[in-house]
Amino acid sequence: MTTKTLLASAALALGLATGAIAQDTTTVGFVYVGPIGDGGWTYEHNKGRLAVEEHFGDAVETVFVESVPEGPDAERVMTQMALQGADLIFTTSFGYMDATINVAAQFPDVKFEHATGYKRADNVSTYSARFYEGRAVQGHIAGQMTESNIIGYIASYPIPEVIRGINAAYLHAKEVNPDVEFRIIWAYTWFDPAKEAEAANVLIEQGADVILQHTDSTAPQAAAQAAGNVVTFGQASDMAEFAPFPRVSSIIDDWAPYYIARTQAVIDGTWESMDTWDGIGPGMVGIGEITDAVPADVKASAEDLIERLRTGEYHAFTGPINRQDGSVWLADGEVADDGTLAGMNFYVEGITAEIPQ
Numbered sequence: 001m002t003t004k005t006l007l008a009s010a011a012l013a014l015g016l017a018t019g020a021i022a023q024d025t026t027t028v029g030f031v032y033v034g035p036i037g038d039g040g041w042t043y044e045h046n047k048g049r050l051a052v053e054e055h056f057g058d059a060v061e062t063v064f065v066e067s068v069p070e071g072p073d074a075e076r077v078m079t080q081m082a083l084q085g086a087d088l089i090f091t092t093s094f095g096y097m098d099a100t101i102n103v104a105a106q107f108p109d110v111k112f113e114h115a116t117g118y119k120r121a122d123n124v125s126t127y128s129a130r131f132y133e134g135r136a137v138q139g140h141i142a143g144q145m146t147e148s149n150i151i152g153y154i155a156s157y158p159i160p161e162v163i164r165g166i167n168a169a170y171l172h173a174k175e176v177n178p179d180v181e182f183r184i185i186w187a188y189t190w191f192d193p194a195k196e197a198e199a200a201n202v203l204i205e206q207g208a209d210v211i212l213q214h215t216d217s218t219a220p221q222a223a224a225q226a227a228g229n230v231v232t233f234g235q236a237s238d239m240a241e242f243a244p245f246p247r248v249s250s251i252i253d254d255w256a257p258y259y260i261a262r263t264q265a266v267i268d269g270t271w272e273s274m275d276t277w278d279g280i281g282p283g284m285v286g287i288g289e290i291t292d293a294v295p296a297d298v299k300a301s302a303e304d305l306i307e308r309l310r311t312g313e314y315h316a317f318t319g320p321i322n323r324q325d326g327s328v329w330l331a332d333g334e335v336a337d338d339g340t341l342a343g344m345n346f347y348v349e350g351i352t353a354e355i356p357q
Contacts, residue, residue, distance in 0.1 A: 030063070039239050045255055090112075113126075139169035277342075
């Protein structure tokens with residue numbers, strides 16, 4: 001039996017990764033919202049799992065289930081992992097939040113780590129990356145590469161993480177190109193190649209010559225490649241198979257150091273509930289190679305922006321910034337606080353679309 005073929009609906013009947021869990025090792029479980037595939041969100045979380053295996057060797061065993069829907073199946077899969085002896089469980093999607101809290105309450109001796117959420121408990125930590133820093137870099141490049149002044153954005157779900165990314169990309173595109181316009185399509189999926197390709201093609205038909213995505217398949221890259229003159233950026237993983245064009249750079253999620261550190265804390269008995277939100281500086285957010293398809297001066301200015309974000313000299317949400325309705329959000333020089341960013345539910349001024357309810 002191999003875990004790569006397990007779906008959530010079969011998890012209870014067939015068991016989890018790697019068969020029976022050995023009792024003399026630390027067992028770490030991973031619940032994935034999509035298939036591992038060859039790129040994207042789940043692919044990078046799985047790279048982190050593999051890094052845990054490599055780092056700890058026989059001292060740690062990992063188990064995982066992929067393509068677990070954000071609903072009752074998630075709670076069943078987490079329960080099964082805990083019952084089979086997992087010491088630490090990473091639940092890697094926002095929609096797993098309530099399921100994580102519910103299952104953690106039933107298994108107080110098991111440690112849980114929930115990605116991108118905000119609900120914690122004595123045995124539940126939360127962690128995320130400041131993806132909006134990478135979106136700022138993408139917007140900076142996109143605003144200077146578009147010729148139509150129309151940038152398309154394929155969004156997944158209207159949650160703060162996605163809204164933050166749209167705002168960061170727009171602000172930095174607008175900064176370098178006052179004429180830029182964003183067209184946003186909500187796909188209501190994290191991973192669905194057919195839906196993502198359809199969204200990309202619609203945006204291209206609407207005149208977009210740059211497409212950003214907060215969905216995880218490479219289908220938008222392929223659609224842009226077929227169109228021939230559309231710029232794209234890798235999402236969550238490098239997607240370098242589409243470089244040097246249409247993919248001209250990427251946001252790369254690097255979970256490995258965090259997964260190793262939190263596993264070590266469980267082994268050492270020092271694990272505590274905490275919230276982690278790291279960005280380019282600590283390396284949780286990486287920026288993939290900016291290819292030579294990007295003009296040299298644009299590449300140089302993007303690299304300067306990356307460095308300023310890395311050192312903390314610059315924050316991606318620095319005023320003056322107004323809300324979409326024209327009211328002041330941040331005064332000149334004022335920096336957004338993490339609380340507002342974590343719950344962001346508004347667009348910035350200049351975006352004409354509406355956030356779905």
